[in-house]
Amino acid sequence: MSPSLSKEYFKGIDPIKFEGKESDNPLAFKYYNPSQIVCGKTMREHFKFAIAYWHTFCGQGSDPFGPGTQNFAWDKASDPIQAAKDKADAAFEFIGKMGFDYFCFHDYDLVQEAPTFAESEKRLAMIVDYIKQKKEETGIKLLWGTANCFSNPRYMNGASTNPDFNVMARAGGQIKLALDATIALNGENYVFWGGREGYMSLLNTDMGRELDHMGRFLAIARDYARAQGFKGNFFIEPKPMEPMKHQYDFDSATAIGFLKEYGLEKDFKINIEVNHATLAQHTMQHELAVAAKAGMLGSIDANRGDYQNGWDTDQFPNNIQETTEAMLVFLKAGGLQGGGVNFDAKIRRNSTDMDDVFHAHIGGADTFARALLTADKIITSSSYNSLRDHRYSTFDSGKGKDFEAGKLDLNDLYKIAMENGELPLQSGKQELFENIINQFI
Ligand code: XLS
Ligand code: NI
Ligand code: NI
Numbered sequence: 001m002s003p004s005l006s007k008e009y010f011k012g013i014d015p016i017k018f019e020g021k022e023s024d025n026p027l028a029f030k031y032y033n034p035s036q037i038v039c040g041k042t043m044r045e046h047f048k049f050a051i052a053y054w055h056t057f058c059g060q061g062s063d064p065f066g067p068g069t070q071n072f073a074w075d076k077a078s079d080p081i082q083a084a085k086d087k088a089d090a091a092f093e094f095i096g097k098m099g100f101d102y103f104c105f106h107d108y109d110l111v112q113e114a115p116t117f118a119e120s121e122k123r124l125a126m127i128v129d130y131i132k133q134k135k136e137e138t139g140i141k142l143l144w145g146t147a148n149c150f151s152n153p154r155y156m157n158g159a160s161t162n163p164d165f166n167v168m169a170r171a172g173g174q175i176k177l178a179l180d181a182t183i184a185l186n187g188e189n190y191v192f193w194g195g196r197e198g199y200m201s202l203l204n205t206d207m208g209r210e211l212d213h214m215g216r217f218l219a220i221a222r223d224y225a226r227a228q229g230f231k232g233n234f235f236i237e238p239k240p241m242e243p244m245k246h247q248y249d250f251d252s253a254t255a256i257g258f259l260k261e262y263g264l265e266k267d268f269k270i271n272i273e274v275n276h277a278t279l280a281q282h283t284m285q286h287e288l289a290v291a292a293k294a295g296m297l298g299s300i301d302a303n304r305g306d307y308q309n310g311w312d313t314d315q316f317p318n319n320i321q322e323t324t325e326a327m328l329v330f331l332k333a334g335g336l337q338g339g340g341v342n343f344d345a346k347i348r349r350n351s352t353d354m355d356d357v358f359h360a361h362i363g364g365a366d367t368f369a370r371a372l373l374t375a376d377k378i379i380t381s382s383s384y385n386s387l388r389d390h391r392y393s394t395f396d397s398g399k400g401k402d403f404e405a406g407k408l409d410l411n412d413l414y415k416i417a418m419e420n421g422e423l424p425l426q427s428g429k430q431e432l433f434e435n436i437i438n439q440f441i
Contacts, residue, residue: 006089009073010354015097016362027358031369034099039331039376043369048340050102050143052301053109055314056357057091061349069349084111084127092134098361102143104191104342107178113152117170121177128181135185143189143340144235144271144299145182147175150195150243160217161197161210161248168213172220179225189299189338190225191271192218193237198244211248215262222267233338234264235271235298238287240280242312251280252290259296269298269337273344274326275305275312285325292333299339302364316345316360317367320374320441327368327375328384341368378440387429387436 019028034044060068060075074090077083088110095103107113111127114120135141149159149171157163159171182190197214199205222234236259238249249255252270259265270291277287291297304322306313317323330336347360378384394400399416402408 006093009090009093010097010358013097013355013358016099016358027355027362029362029369030366031373032362032365033369038372039379041335043372044101046335046372047365047368048102048143048336049098049100049365049368050104050340050342051091051095051098051100051361052342052344053091053103053105055344055346056094057087058109059346061347061352063349066349069352070347071352080112080114080123081126084123085130088127088131088134092138092140094357095140096138098358098365100361100365101139102141102340102342104142104144104146104344106146106148107174107181108148108151110181117173120174124177124181128184131185142182142185142187143342144191144232145178145185145187146191146193147171147178148195149174155196158196158198158210160214163206163210168217172217175221176224179221179228179230183225183228183230187230187232189232189235190230191235191237191299192221193271194239194247194249196244197249198241198247200245202246211258214248215258215264218264218268219262222264226267233298234268235339236268237271237273237276237301238280239273239276239312242279251277251282252287252294252296256290256294256296265294265296269296269339270294271299271301271339272297273301273303274317275303275314276301278305279310279312283325284322285329288326288329288333292329296337297330297333298337300336300341301344302341302368303343303345314345316343316347316364318363320367320370321437323367323371324374324378324437324441327371328378331372331375331379374437374440378436382436382440384433384436387433391426391428 013027017028018033019025019030021030023030032043034042036043038046057072057074060070060072062068072090074086075083077086091103107124110131111123114123149155154167154170155162157167160168162168162171179190199207236249236255238251238255239247240250241247249258252272255270256265259268272284272287272291274284277284288297302317303314304317304319305311306315343361343364345360345364347356395404399408
């Protein structure tokens with residue numbers, strides 16, 4: 001069946017349009033206006049919203065206590081290739097109706113892994129051809145690809161950090177194919193999320209050796225992709241725990257240190273996920289700021305956790321205040337380097353109507369759009385920037401400036417301290433800063 005003749009899965013739902021905040025239409029954007037220019041770029045360019053294939057077209061709401069509830073109409077064919085094509089049809093229909101430009105995938109989201117590696121390679125090649133056609137027809141693009149090197153039991157002790165060389169080699173083979181698929185689909189980036197790269201117990205783990213293996217593994221993966229002509233970014237997606245007790249890519253700071261230690265910092269940047277930040281006991285804005293400081297703010301996986309239980313619940317973003325604070329960092333950093341905003345989020349298990357997944361993505365996009373508009377206003381028409389700059393103004397001239405220029409030593413500071421005597425307190429004005437954020441929301 002040619003893609004253009006494919007059946008309609010989301011019947012009765014028209015393409016989602018921007019109608020503005022006065023609209024009562026639940027199936028319309030209230031704030032996300034793709035063509036609206038904010039701070040020199042359209043919203044569409046700022047965000048590059050992407051759909052996560054795994055949550056939206058594969059995960060049907062199963063949890064450790066029960067099976068899925070969502071019963072996808074495209075998940076009926078017994079032939080894996082037909083099932084994969086049906087899923088691709090549904091995916092491209094959905095992304096098109098949302099008006100988004102991008103998707104992201106793991107290799108075996110696209111098509112079910114086969115009993116043998118050789119057969120898996122064939123299946124991937126077939127579905128990649130099919131998706132290539134769908135991309136051409138629709139103009140929808142691939143933000144990033146990745147490999148699922150964590151679900152199959154063979155990876156229970158890790159992939160590139162597995163103590164068994166042969167399992168590590170298998171992960172290498174799989175990632176070669178995932179890179180090939182990403183390149184064939186013109187992927188703009190490639191993601192490494194640490195999956196099971198970490199440990200359950202340090203007692204049976206040689207951490208130093210595992211980290212060296214991971215460093216070497218990422219280097220040869222990069223070298224392979226570059227040799228195939230891949231020009232995009234590689235991203236590390238930090239997460240502190242889950243599935244392992246301790247994940248090696250704990251947070252942005254850890255991942256950046258790792259990349260620098262293994263000489264990977266030129267090709268790799270960071271993909272920051274909100275719920276992973278909160279699992280690491282950080283805010284999202286903290287993680288963004290750490291990556292931006294290193295010049296490595298690559299991409300965002302948008303979602304949110306649950307404040308009461310702290311789990312990786314991957315709920316859709318809806319917290320305007322937090323997202324506004326994140327957008328302040330985002331705008332200050334000049335946006336993302338190569339990446340976009342991927343909704344790595346799933347609807348709840350009891351959200352079982354066909355329109356629920358539309359409401360979820362509409363809400364997520366509107367949250368980011370509203371936060372971007374607010375952050376832009378805060379920067380351009382409040383005292384926020386000048387208040388913050390003022391706190392550092394003693395470094396703008398005189399001895400403070402000399403210090404920043406590397407002209408002072410510790411003896412100089414000693415002399416200045418002696419001359420100054422006791423100093424007046426300088427307020428941090430946190431409550432005023434907080435009020436400014438709320439005023440513009
Ligand atoms: C899991 C991760 C995963 C990555 C891609 O927690 O968020 O979905 O984004 O492997
Ligand atoms: Ni996650
Ligand atoms: Ni993610």
